[in-house]
Amino acid sequence: MKIIKILNNNVIYGRDRDGYAIVMGKGIGFNGKAGQKLQSEQIEKIIRMDSDETTSSFVKDLERIPHEFFELSNSIVDYATTALDTKLNGNVYITLTDHISFAIERQQKGLLITNPMLYEIKHYYPAEFQVGLHATEMVQRRFGVDLGENEAAFIAMHIVCARYNSDMTEMMDTTHLVTEIIDLVEQHFGIRLKATSHAYQRFVTHLRFLAGRVVADGQWESEDAMEEDFVQAVKKSFPKEYQCSQLVGDYIEQTYGHKMSNMELTYLTVHLRNMRKGQQQ
Template sequence: MKSYLVKKTFNNNAVLVSLGQNEYILIGKGIGFNKKKGSILMESNLIENVFIQVDETNKNQYEYLLETTDEKIVKIVEDIVSMAEKELGETLHVNIHFGLIDHINFALSRIREGIEIVNPFLLETRMLYKKEYAIAEKAVEILKEQMNIEIPESEIGFITFHIHGGRMGGKKSDSLSYVKAISQVVPYIEDKLELTLVENSFDSVRLVSHLRGLIERCVKNETIENLLLDKIKKDFPFEYKISENIALLLKKNIGIVVPENEIGYIALHLYKLNHSKK
């Protein structure tokens, strides 16, 4: 059975340990309680703890973050991640732990200083990542209750990015890029079709869900066959032209190439939207 040597205790919820030549930061409730340098932690007692391997490229950054962050925040983040994993039924990428600790620590500092936190993509975030957004709402309630502080709604959106990033291999920045892209596509559609997309309407949910799937397929260089492509081009030229421009917007903003098959499906959605107007 492996045994880990404690090299530093940051707080009750985080310690630096070594195993052979490798070093790890362990995060978990009570992991650092009464642990001193030289203490031994047995592997069998660490099943529920998070292991984050550190090296010369990130060790100082991680240590500084843990040494300067209220240990209460570390515990709250573990509560949030545990809640999110339970709700989703999956394990999130290890990067979410430090990502959320850093973000929440900074956000709380800004709130206490009275600095307004603005999130211009809140609506698009809520539409694009409904499940993650609902979990982020619960996370904000945990923060409010345990830190006894009012948290603005904008923070729900930012925490949503971290949760989605945790589901997608730790790449929070991709989530934000996709939301920014959708935030340009939706107004363009509304302008061209002369309509307003109501957030929770069936048409809005269907369209945004399709755009999300399209982006993820294009990022992975996947596509779906469209046997109706020629017919769509012929029967829906107006919607197809708008869809081509949407593809150009996505290429400009997030660098993806949208194939014709996908453009055709966008046009089909736009046709349904255009002909369901009252």
């Protein structure tokens, strides 16, 4: 890894055989200079974006934004990857650093913003929302600014996008579709789902992946004869839930132009059945 530019004593912009990257390490930039080759023991973390152009653009942003915000974002990402036990898309450093810097500035100026998706983020992405809450606590400790749960939900949205490799528009569209499906289910069965139950959370997890396929116009893999037997068995065993699945399928096709496959309808039926049983316990 060679140094292209020193950003501060602990962060440099570098390049190796895999491309451009943000490189972190204690004292990695101290007394360094462009063209210098780094030793592996100097490097603690390498951050790669989805393209060299994106990385270069982020370097320009870091020259504009105080480094404290990037360091905080790095700490939040480290916490999120551990708490969620997952890798996050490197672009989250860009979106999160930018968001946090503006969020703190708005709060200091008394410009408060309400997150219209607060309820959905809390209930559809509870783990990511907890990360968002932890992030606001980190902001409070470091900058003395209380961002509140609306901003915690905004931070969670960035984490969700990085976790599932989607952009903010796709994430919001997916979340909106999940809400629409839940509304249809509640109307069909004449019930109010218990958002705090484990059955509800499992059901929402399935809906997130279903909605993600719909928004991305993805297709279920081809079905074989054995799967057809499974479809028929589920239809026969859970007719009320299958009828609800068909209503959801009709709505999705009419609204989004996506025709759900037999297996998608069948798995939705199974999850509906499990959700209803769980709600009754």
